[in-house]
């Protein structure tokens with residue numbers, strides 16, 4: 001089962017450039033969370049801070065009782081073993097074939113024999129649909145395959161926490177859909193805590209259990225998927241529905257003149273909340289909740305047409321989904 005990450009009052013700047021301030025959130029154990037935000041709001045910096053590649057100016061990151069923002073190198077080294085990381089470009093060694101790339105963490109961090117390593121590598125290659133491509137070099141395969149190879153490598157040490165930076169950048173919608181399904185299936189299988197940084201609104205609306213939004217140097221909101229997808233908060237509603245109308249402008253925040261010009265333009269109504277992707281083999285995912293459960297429990301009426309037609313989201317009603 002995955003590990004909870006409790007982030008408290010995290011602040012990061014580079015010189016006098018503040019990236020974000022006072023970020024506080026808990027990534028629940030075994031759940032999939034997505035972090036969104038306009039370009040340059042520090043999503044990648046957050047991922048790097050979580051694995052200790054960058055030191056925050058202030059704050060705490062609690063994992064299994066250790067504050068990895070303030071612990072000794074030796075403790076950080078141990079905690080890092082809980083993490084699997086998939087960087088944007090897959091971060092493959094160009095001169096090694098996919099097999100050696102995926103085997104690398106096992107050879108580096110374990111004393112496993114080559115035959116044990118072979119079993120693990122082939123198992124993960126199969127999981128990401130890359131069996132048969134073991135002898136290819138990273139330069140000989142597509143971007144989508146490189147990402148999947150990066151994912152196989154992130155999985156070989158059986159991570160409790162999986163951090164993924166923009167898995168869908170540069171992928172076509174079909175490949176993105178396959179990758180999203182893979183995340184859901186993987187989460188059901190390995191039960192790790194996932195944090196995915198993405199710009200893809202469709203992925204963010206259908207994959208995670210929780211969504212966070214970084215905006216204007218702070219965490220605008222973090223919570224269950226249904227909470228954010230039913231939120232009328234202008235920044236959240238604008239971003240999650242990819243609208244031009246709202247406080248976010250081309251260079252992050254709109255100025256007073258732009259906002260004044262939009263004063264009488266109403267934000268469009270929220271679109272229906274889609275169903276969350278389920279596992280491809282029907283196996284239940286521990287963190288998955290019934291459609292509409294959060295809305296029902298919190299007395300929130302979701303936008304009309306949410307979750308398909310057969311889910312009652314009235315407070316107090318039991319949710320039913322037609323087969």
Ligand SMILES: Nc1ncnc2c1ncn2[C@@H]1O[C@H](COP(=O)(O)OP(=O)(O)OP(=O)(O)O)[C@@H](O)[C@H]1O
Pocket residue numbers: 014019037038039040041042043044045046
């Ligand atoms: N090592 C560093 N030194 C100085 N500045 C940095 C460093 N790493 C990141 N930054 C700055 O931090 C800011 C946030 O960068 P980051 O890559 O985290 O944004 P992002 O939200 O992931 O953006 P995008 O969605 O475009 O990938 C940028 O202004 C970037 O230039």
